[in-house]
Amino acid sequence: MQNFDYMTPTRLIFGKGVISNLPAVMKPLGKKILLTYGGGSIKKIGLYDKVKELLAGFEIYELPGIQPNPKYDPSVLAGVKICKEKGIDAILAVGGGSVLDCTKAIAAGAKYDGDPWDIITGKAPTLSAIPIVDILTLSATGSEYDCGGVISRTETNDKIGYVDPHLFPVCSILDPTYTFSVSKKQTAAGCADAMNHIMEQYFVADSTLLNDGFCEAGLKSLMANAKKCLENPEDYTARAEMMFACTLGCNGIYALGNSHSGWPCHAIEHALSAYYDITHGEGLAIITPRWMKHILNDKTVDRFVKYGVNVFGIDPKQDKYEIANQAIEATYKFFESIGIPMHLKDVGIDDSRIGEMAHHIAVNEGLENAFVPLLEADLVKILTESL
Numbered sequence: 001m002q003n004f005d006y007m008t009p010t011r012l013i014f015g016k017g018v019i020s021n022l023p024a025v026m027k028p029l030g031k032k033i034l035l036t037y038g039g040g041s042i043k044k045i046g047l048y049d050k051v052k053e054l055l056a057g058f059e060i061y062e063l064p065g066i067q068p069n070p071k072y073d074p075s076v077l078a079g080v081k082i083c084k085e086k087g088i089d090a091i092l093a094v095g096g097g098s099v100l101d102c103t104k105a106i107a108a109g110a111k112y113d114g115d116p117w118d119i120i121t122g123k124a125p126t127l128s129a130i131p132i133v134d135i136l137t138l139s140a141t142g143s144e145y146d147c148g149g150v151i152s153r154t155e156t157n158d159k160i161g162y163v164d165p166h167l168f169p170v171c172s173i174l175d176p177t178y179t180f181s182v183s184k185k186q187t188a189a190g191c192a193d194a195m196n197h198i199m200e201q202y203f204v205a206d207s208t209l210l211n212d213g214f215c216e217a218g219l220k221s222l223m224a225n226a227k228k229c230l231e232n233p234e235d236y237t238a239r240a241e242m243m244f245a246c247t248l249g250c251n252g253i254y255a256l257g258n259s260h261s262g263w264p265c266h267a268i269e270h271a272l273s274a275y276y277d278i279t280h281g282e283g284l285a286i287i288t289p290r291w292m293k294h295i296l297n298d299k300t301v302d303r304f305v306k307y308g309v310n311v312f313g314i315d316p317k318q319d320k321y322e323i324a325n326q327a328i329e330a331t332y333k334f335f336e337s338i339g340i341p342m343h344l345k346d347v348g349i350d351d352s353r354i355g356e357m358a359h360h361i362a363v364n365e366g367l368e369n370a371f372v373p374l375l376e377a378d379l380v381k382i383l384t385e386s387l
């Protein structure tokens, strides 16, 4: 078991109607609030009006229009500008992972005198951030319970993971009913994203029985509940369990004491999203089974056996490689069964930039120390197999 140093300061308020806590949560943070949100889903579900009603006594400024795969320019820059000009005390992010991630970069960028890209890329240290509260509307990323955000810069094909302890939200308000309106496409993508977060912590060289059990339960919970959410989008129990499973999935708690995997599927997917602006969870679902096939060998096969037997109930009496291949096939079939397009060409990606993307990943993500090291040629192979 590896050493670790762990802290999550985020308060979670979970359940139906918990938005009533919002004024009390915001009050100690100050009066001037920046409200950040996306393309309008929060208005359609009445959440925008509810927030405005509850915060009637506050001075509210707004940053709407944050896109999926949130962009440095204009969103982060525009948010930083408002915070600096208006002297914002706290930021309230209402939406999915993209709104939260963008808000995290704004919160830190507003406390930095130079170009916010310096702190996002780690060129300059993050020394503080404006307090962040969020109301989550999409179960997927776990951004509500972690200190990371992912920001895209279109002109350089960059999609950078920005992780710093100052970026933990102060409080996340998690009402599963706000996810009833999430489309089938985003529900499935969210499930694939959260499953992959768990897999990135499970497929490691050194783990514990305890963590393996958490991860296997997390995967089974996500698969069962995503199916129920797709069948009945207003199934409160299924939406609630899926929300909680996603919240726990990216916080690192499942990996405490484990060795690090290098998060290879995320490293690859971030290049796909950066170059083609695709939905993160779909990219992950496409890459995952191809990555699994690529790394299956005598050193990793036992891990796949455990995964196959404990997550998919595959008969343990068979040959190891037989079980491992069935497990990989079951992973593919599950993603396919929830409606995810399972080839890169289905999401508009052909072979024309595979070499360029593989090079970008190899240079920027450093997967030579991953669970199974991946060099540029491996990345080309995985991407080509995913076409």
Ligand code: NZQ
Pocket (backbone or CB within 6 Å): 037, 038, 039, 040, 041, 042, 045, 066, 067, 068, 069, 070, 095, 096, 097, 098, 099, 101, 137, 138, 139, 140, 141, 142, 143, 146, 148, 149, 150, 178, 179, 180, 181, 182, 183, 186, 190, 193, 250, 266, 273, 280, 281
């Ligand atoms: O923009 P609006 O109108 O709000 O619509 C959004 C968006 O079009 C919609 N949506 C959100 N809540 C809804 C809803 N539609 C109907 N009803 C609701 N209640 O869903 C669409 C996608 O939203 P987005 O926020 O982009 O999705 P998600 O939460 O999956 O976030 C994806 C982003 O998070 C990053 C990804 O790379 C991607 O950029 N990630 C962040 C992580 C983190 N901070 O820890 C980890 C992840 O691995 C991931 O990389």
Ligand code: ZN
Pocket (backbone or CB within 6 Å): 141, 193, 194, 196, 197, 266, 280
């Ligand atoms: Zn992810």
